[in-house]
Amino acid sequence: MKIVTLKEIKEILGKIDSIKEIEKGFVEYSNGNVVVPPVGEMIFKDPPGDVHIKYGYIKEDRFFVVKIASGFYENINFGLPNNSGLMLLFTQKTGELLCILLDEGHLTNIRTAAAGAVVACYLAPKKVNRIGIFGTGVQGKLQLEYLKSFVKCNEVIVWGRSQQRLDLYKEEMKTFDFNIETTLNAEDVTSTCNFIVTCTPSTSPLINSDQVMKGTHITAVGSDTPEKQELDAKILQKADRVVVDSISQVLSRGESFHALEMGLITEEDLIELGNVIQNKKLQRASDDEITVADLTGVAVQDLQIAKAVWGKIC
Amino acid sequence: MKIVTLKEIKEILGKIDSIKEIEKGFVEYSNGNVVVPPVGEMIFKDPPGDVHIKYGYIKEDRFFVVKIASGFYENINFGLPNNSGLMLLFTQKTGELLCILLDEGHLTNIRTAAAGAVVACYLAPKKVNRIGIFGTGVQGKLQLEYLKSFVKCNEVIVWGRSQQRLDLYKEEMKTFDFNIETTLNAEDVTSTCNFIVTCTPSTSPLINSDQVMKGTHITAVGSDTPEKQELDAKILQKADRVVVDSISQVLSRGESFHALEMGLITEEDLIELGNVIQNKKLQRASDDEITVADLTGVAVQDLQIAKAVWGKIC
Structure with a gap:
């Protein structure tokens, strides 16, 4: 199992065509090849924040993902970024955890921009x-x-x-x-x-x-x-x-x-x-x-x- | 942010009254002080496996948790444990990740036994x-x-x-x-x-x-x-x-x-x-x-x- 830091992720992103990968994903999704259960959600009021858990997999693929992303919109007042989170990649055949991407919400930002x-x-x-x-x-x-x-x-x-x-x-x-x-x-x-x-x-x-x-x-x-x-x-x-x-x-x-x-x-x-x-x-x-x-x-x-x-x- | 291994978790568990903690949790839950959204679930057929994402928080508390636990019942044939998983603990006020508990499903087993x-x-x-x-x-x-x-x-x-x-x-x-x-x-x-x-x-x-x-x-x-x-x-x-x-x-x-x-x-x-x-x-x-x-x-x-x-x- 590998733990990948934000710094490493940023370096790797330079070697990836994110837009192409995201486009492929949307095609698989609309072709009915992707299992995406309902989004998990926690909404906090004081201070205001939301946490989303998104997870799913492509059928006949090797992986499944669980992503946690949060937006706490008053964090800026505490000198913290508003968005945070991490992604977890697992194998579909055994449930084994392959890697923890400590992206601090960056990959969510990237995949959103790519979309x-x-x-x-x-x-x-x-x-x-x-x-x-x-x-x-x-x-x-x-x-x-x-x-x-x-x-x-x-x-x-x-x-x-x-x-x-x-x-x-x-x-x-x-x-x-x-x-x-x-x-x-x-x-x-x-x-x-x-x-x-x-x-x-x-x-x-x-x-x-x-x-x-x-x-x-x-x-x-x-x-x-x-x-x-x-x-x-x-x-x-x-x-x-x-x-x-x-x-x-x-x-x-x-x-x-x-x-x-x-x-x-x-x-x-x-x-x-x-x-x-x-x-x-x-x-x-x-x-x-x-x-x-x-x-x-x-x-x-x-x-x-x-x-x-x-x-x-x- | 701390990453805690199974070995460390097992040592720490010796210092915790798990049963008492779980009992307290059930009381808070039935008293309506806990937010537990619907369980996230992925069911795999071949090989058979299930993944559960459980998450929630106690109101007025400092934390929220996201737990991923899997059961792949043919893993034993590959020399792997059937159950696996990890827990993530965050702060409720900022969404910051406090620790990753790489418990490999052990804490799920313990809290279940404690129940x-x-x-x-x-x-x-x-x-x-x-x-x-x-x-x-x-x-x-x-x-x-x-x-x-x-x-x-x-x-x-x-x-x-x-x-x-x-x-x-x-x-x-x-x-x-x-x-x-x-x-x-x-x-x-x-x-x-x-x-x-x-x-x-x-x-x-x-x-x-x-x-x-x-x-x-x-x-x-x-x-x-x-x-x-x-x-x-x-x-x-x-x-x-x-x-x-x-x-x-x-x-x-x-x-x-x-x-x-x-x-x-x-x-x-x-x-x-x-x-x-x-x-x-x-x-x-x-x-x-x-x-x-x-x-x-x-x-x-x-x-x-x-x-x-x-x-x-x-």
Whole structure:
């Protein structure tokens, strides 16, 4: 059994095509080859935090994964990172523990950013005028970084709640070839961007339906509980395509959950990302379409990234 | 963050009153102070195995636990132990990982055996003539070992499917002060024992209802999935008291699950162990009673044992 530290994991990640691994995972998932039981969840109130346990396996494969990831949104006040966690990889034939990936939540961040890139591949408008990012945290940075190869656009505007954190974002991202503006006003993003990624733990909509212009794509990655919500549910009703990472999961969490609960869309309106990848007809068909991708995070992503890391050390 | 090996855990266990810690946990649980979400489960068919993820926390406490435990019942053929697993202890305020207990399933075995001892405390007949054990595995041995202080009886009969394993059991248990007989015939146990513990992964009943004599207590610890079953469901109907570790859990797993599904008992017939501990009226009232304890294993046990180990190392 191997214990792998965050430092080692970061080195290994340089040798892995995470986006490809995650894409493969979504295909296996939507093809019905993956067993992903319901997400385990603990919600804490004081201080506010959530813990998710995601676990599963690909049938006829050698492994299963158990991933624990937490978000405690006041940790920043104690000088601790908000997100943390670890991944455990086991053998499917004996239950033996193969490795503990002490990734401190980093692999969850990476596999989430990689999913954003996969979405961009199939749903981004041909010509992106400007990229809009909601959220100044780790995911807000990673999403932009991972989009680089898939969205040919260097113009970026980032929305945040604090000018200080926006300035920090801009500072930290200057090693990349982006021209970044910042704003405290969501309208500045929606009125100038046709490719938007929301990456916040918000529990109330950041974007209203009437703000969304024709031809816009939005990837919402922040909401992974029933409580969290970044988009006005009417946006999903207005959208020409609503793509989700897992139909079964969004019945109880994420953006779609709210739209479904309000009767604005039905389960039949949802398209699974793994199917979009495989079927050109399910991908963006014109530059006028409004498309939304609702990513709640599926255990198969954790499995794929853990397996890829393991593949480089075993 | 500390990583604790099985060897270290075994040393620490000598300094802990596991039974007392587990008893406290059941009390907290039945008093409604514990959050235990539904058990996470993966069932594998080829080779047969099950993985359980149990997790939870006591409100107003400092910790939460995530425990992964597996049973792969053909591992013995590969020279590997059937049971394995690990426990993870986190802080409730920040989600920080405090320690990884690489117990290889041992702490699950210990907290299960400790629960058996707690049950014996409150439900064993005053005079036990002979102790009957079903199962020759680790749990079959531990249950007997942990009963020592609570059941004043040295006469034991053990049932198993293989004479070789029965002989091994007898050999391994000879350091304890028990007079152990073995049998391949369940009737030999039920006709001579008024205190029986079943500790097998059986998926069909080992004891029939008409075999159970007046005054017998049975603790069933083997069934922790919807599939596993050690007792004829009619035994629960026949029993004067059916005590369970967790009412919400036995609605979908364990012995009670089968009896409930067949309509032989109702949820109202079930008494929770944490209440039995606190209320003399719920404990065995006479030597004529038939009592059954159905233990499916609750995360609060994992929490209690992990906390106790942590308390000796932090």
